[in-house]
Amino acid sequence: MDFEIPENLRMITDTVRRLVQRELEPISRQVEEQDHIPESVVQTMRELGLFGLSIPEAYGGLGLSTLGECLVYEELAKVNACFRNRIATNNGIGSQGLVLDGTEQQKQRYLPRLASGQWIGCFALSEPGAGSDAAGVQTTAVMEGDHWVLNGRKHFITNGDIADLATVFAVTDRQKRAKGGITAFLVERSFAGYQVGTIEKKMGHRGSHTSELIFDNCRVPAENVLGGPSMVGRGFQSAMKTLDKGRLTIGAAALGAAQRLLELSLDYAKQRVQFGRPIAEFQSIKNMLADMATEIYAARQMLHHAAWLRDQKGTAVIKEASMVKLFCTNMAGRVADMAVQIHGGMGYMQEYPVERFYRDLRLTRIYEGTDEIQRLVIARELLKE
Numbered sequence: 001m002d003f004e005i006p007e008n009l010r011m012i013t014d015t016v017r018r019l020v021q022r023e024l025e026p027i028s029r030q031v032e033e034q035d036h037i038p039e040s041v042v043q044t045m046r047e048l049g050l051f052g053l054s055i056p057e058a059y060g061g062l063g064l065s066t067l068g069e070c071l072v073y074e075e076l077a078k079v080n081a082c083f084r085n086r087i088a089t090n091n092g093i094g095s096q097g098l099v100l101d102g103t104e105q106q107k108q109r110y111l112p113r114l115a116s117g118q119w120i121g122c123f124a125l126s127e128p129g130a131g132s133d134a135a136g137v138q139t140t141a142v143m144e145g146d147h148w149v150l151n152g153r154k155h156f157i158t159n160g161d162i163a164d165l166a167t168v169f170a171v172t173d174r175q176k177r178a179k180g181g182i183t184a185f186l187v188e189r190s191f192a193g194y195q196v197g198t199i200e201k202k203m204g205h206r207g208s209h210t211s212e213l214i215f216d217n218c219r220v221p222a223e224n225v226l227g228g229p230s231m232v233g234r235g236f237q238s239a240m241k242t243l244d245k246g247r248l249t250i251g252a253a254a255l256g257a258a259q260r261l262l263e264l265s266l267d268y269a270k271q272r273v274q275f276g277r278p279i280a281e282f283q284s285i286k287n288m289l290a291d292m293a294t295e296i297y298a299a300r301q302m303l304h305h306a307a308w309l310r311d312q313k314g315t316a317v318i319k320e321a322s323m324v325k326l327f328c329t330n331m332a333g334r335v336a337d338m339a340v341q342i343h344g345g346m347g348y349m350q351e352y353p354v355e356r357f358y359r360d361l362r363l364t365r366i367y368e369g370t371d372e373i374q375r376l377v378i379a380r381e382l383l384k385e
């Protein structure tokens, strides 16, 4: 067994760590207050290639392994969730359908734009009536001549307000649904009938928006079925494959945030004096620090192993990805709770970042499949084995 992180991945991780320390950390509070990432910072992220971490080099990306992408997210998540969110759709749910299932022509047209960050991608599956039960989508697509006509409403779409390209899942056969009746479409913002709806007001993740997307007789050329005509009806399978990697990367984001919370808690415990002593000298505080570090250690081994496994196999690691998401995000929630406790009243104040991490981390147990759905997936895979 070799647990050494390869040199090329250490280099990119160091670059991102420097970006975090020099450019992102100093503006994190401003981004939180203004709910906006300055364009100059987005431009730096473009120049570093962060929008194309996982997009193959042949299409202008960095072509990183799953492990590499996870390591980058761990670093970015140490500062503020919104920075990862900005690049995450281009690397994950907004591009992976294309990488895995796109035709050569589709890849040539879209992947270089996504890899450079010139375009933002998004993934439009969820609807008001279809969340965990994603196969229940109501958005329809009907063929008219050489176009598909889409009608329906998506919600909670990350980067929906700024996306130039949406991978949209719509029903093409009501009887078949998940088994051959849902199709994925590559829908450009400029297509007639494409509208951005309300930008939703959230508990956290300020600086990153989710919005409704509305399709009102939206006309999509036949060649924009993801994967071409042979993929009509196979969109649900494409969505599930895409989410498999997303579950690992959300685990990585939760892990990075937990690591930062441990560091903040160690610093605070050493400098906060009560009863004439730093609180780090009290056994109950030491216990929390020890538990946080132990949980983070366990989560890191699990994540890195599952990412490595995915890279070795070159295919989905369904059970492990769900286990990683379930464990890492719950672990980070427990760590955030202890971090607030160690900070006492200060942990509840916006002046300290732990308050923001506590809110932001809550989302990781909900999106790209809730805890309950991860357990269903793990149990289903176990029973199949």
Ligand SMILES: Cc1cc2nc3c(=O)[nH]c(=O)nc-3n(C[C@H](O)[C@H](O)[C@H](O)COP(=O)(O)OP(=O)(O)OC[C@H]3O[C@@H](n4cnc5c(N)ncnc54)[C@H](O)[C@@H]3O)c2cc1C
Pocket: 122, 123, 124, 125, 126, 130, 131, 132, 133, 155, 156, 157, 158, 159, 202, 205, 210, 363, 366, 367, 368, 369, 370, 371, 372, 373, 376
């Ligand atoms: C900030 C944010 C960003 C998002 N980004 C995107 C995006 O970019 N693209 C996209 O398509 N979607 C996105 N989503 C949607 C997200 O994936 C869904 O919110 C999530 O899958 C849960 O669906 P739901 O909210 O409809 O909850 P529901 O499905 O209504 O679930 C409610 C509760 O019931 C439980 N439940 C449901 N079914 C079962 C079951 N069979 N067994 C046990 N328990 C069950 C759930 O676990 C949950 O506890 C985002 C959501 C948020 C909040």
